[in-house]
Amino acid sequence: MDKLFEEIWQLALPYLKRGVMKDFVIHTKGVIKAMELLLEKEKGNKDILIPAAILHDVGWSKVPLELQKSNDESDKVEALKLHLKYAPQIIEEILGKADYDKAKIERIIDIAISHKFQDPKESDKQLLIDADALADAFKEQFYSDVKSYGLTPEKNYKFRKKSKFYTRTVAELFKKELEKRREEF
Ligand SMILES: [Fe+2]
Numbered sequence: 153m154d155k156l157f158e159e160i161w162q163l164a165l166p167y168l169k170r171g172v173m174k175d176f177v178i179h180t181k182g183v184i185k186a187m188e189l190l191l192e193k194e195k196g197n198k199d200i201l202i203p204a205a206i207l208h209d210v211g212w213s214k215v216p217l218e219l220q221k222s223n224d225e226s227d228k229v230e231a232l233k234l235h236l237k238y239a240p241q242i243i244e245e246i247l248g249k250a251d252y253d254k255a256k257i258e259r260i261i262d263i264a265i266s267h268k269f270q271d272p273k274e275s276d277k278q279l280l281i282d283a284d285a286l287a288d289a290f291k292e293q294f295y296s297d298v299k300s301y302g303l304t305p306e307k308n309y310k311f312r313k314k315s316k317f318y319t320r321t322v323a324e325l326f327k328k329e330l331e332k333r334r335e336e337f
């Protein structure tokens with residue numbers, strides 16, 4: 153990772169460690185890796201999309217623990233909404249510390265808060281949504297979720313199999329990756 157991205161990652165870590173619904177450090181590592189892969193194949197601004205990948209879930213740090221751990225569907229939706237609501241302030245603080253350009257910060261926030269409950273037309277936003285979903289099919293991320301959610305690998309496989317993608321490249325990468333997971337059980 154570039155030095156600047158490394159700095160942003162270090163600043164994001166304490167926030168990511170505070171999320172408890174799943175291991176957001178492992179998840180985010182996967183989203184960064186996925187985004188790097190996508191950027192080899194799709195057009196996109198690295199200076200915007202790598203920080204967006206690093207920071208998209210920092211809002212979980214402020215979501216009440218009982219909501220993160222709840223099995224109730226409306227609590228789950230509320231938790232998801234809150235992780236988006238809390239993101240802008242934290243992202244602004246982190247990128248401010250990293251001396252990021254103001255206009256870029258605004259753009260990164262806009263992309264980060266669009267990764268749930270939306271069906272964006274902009275390719276930057278679609279790339280983050282795709283990277284977010286692809287990440288959870290990678291080996292480390294897949295088994296981390298199995299542990300966090302108390303699922304069997306088979307159940308997680310069936311759940312992940314429903315993922316939808318904007319770009320065909322990602323859909324194909326995802327299919328290959330998930331197929332490897334299926335062969336493991
Ligand atoms: Fe998220």
Ligand SMILES: [Fe+2]
Nearest residue numbers: 179208209284
């Ligand atoms: Fe995520």
